[in-house]
Amino acid sequence: PPENGGCTGDAIEEIEGPFPFESRGEEQSRNWSLLIEDDFENIVDAIEVEPPLRQDFQDSLNHRPMVTRLEYDLGDEGIETDIVYVDDTGEFWFLYRGDIVELNEGGMIEEVIIMSRDEPLRKVDLGPKPECEIELSQDTYVDGDTIMANVFRLSNPTAERVALEVKVWLGKPNESVRSIVNIGAYGFFRVLAETDIDLGPLWLGTVWPHKPRGEYELSCRVLEPKTGKRIAEDINHFVIE
Numbered sequence: 069p070p071e072n073g074g075c076t077g078d079a080i081e082e083i084e085g086p087f088p089f090e091s092r093g094e095e096q097s098r099n100w101s102l103l104i105e106d107d108f109e110n111i112v113d114a115i116e117v118e119p120p121l122r123q124d125f126q127d128s129l130n131h132r133p134m135v136t137r138l139e140y141d142l143g144d145e146g147i148e149t150d151i152v153y154v155d156d157t158g159e160f161w162f163l164y165r166g167d168i169v170e171l172n173e174g175g176m177i178e179e180v181i182i183m184s185r186d187e188p189l190r191k192v193d194l195g196p197k198p199e200c201e202i203e204l205s206q207d208t209y210v211d212g213d214t215i216m217a218n219v220f221r222l223s224n225p226t227a228e229r230v231a232l233e234v235k236v237w238l239g240k241p242n243e244s245v246r247s248i249v250n251i252g253a254y255g256f257f258r259v260l261a262e263t264d265i266d267l268g269p270l271w272l273g274t275v276w277p278h279k280p281r282g283e284y285e286l287s288c289r290v291l292e293p294k295t296g297k298r299i300a301e302d303i304n305h306f307v308i309e
Contacts, residue, residue, distance in 0.1 A: 164184065211277055224261060
């Protein structure tokens with residue numbers, strides 16, 4: 069995804085959909101375990117391990133967390149079950165996944181929910197964050213047209229004034245890049261809380277016969293000034309014929 073949040077694992081299966089799903093509500097899991105598989109990927113044992121740390125680092129997660137069972141109706145493929153648990157104690161929401169396994173408990177086969185403490189599959193920042201947006205006047209330009217971004221929007225939906233570095237650039241068919249806007253690299257550009265402003269239009273000139281033909285890019289990016297971490301971006305392409 070998004071670099072916004074990052075991804076530390078893969079769980080990809082392509083089946084034509086969409087498919088209806090149903091939440092079975094919360095259920096008690098048995099514990100956090102390391103699953104042991106045989107050569108045929110059958111689960112043969114589950115070794116209990118300590119739960120992961122909470123994302124606020126105040127303590128560990130519950131040893132027996134309440135988890136959500138999701139069931140997906142895949143039609144001819146049957147019912148797919150997903151066990152999920154979300155740690156929402158920090159800036160990023162970490163999603164852990166579990167398994168429903170059959171274990172031999174004192175001679176009795178028991179179906180239990182086991183949570184995996186492996187690196188979570190998703191890190192999602194669900195909070196509001198600054199954004200930039202560009203809307204071009206046209207997708208295609210010809211001789212005599214004015215190249216223009218009707219909208220150049222910058223927003224800060226958070227409750228605090230934040231320092232931002234904002235960049236807008238023009239990418240050309242020969243792969244050269246021209247800087248259009250470049251402000252805030254030293255942290256002096258601060259955007260007030262709950263701000264949503266349109267700084268457009270951005271005028272980029274007129275298409276004359278000598279202008280190179282091909283695909284161009286007019287895009288924006290918002291960065292954290294001190295670290296250069298990308299907060300948001302909006303990529304846009306247009307063609308000069």
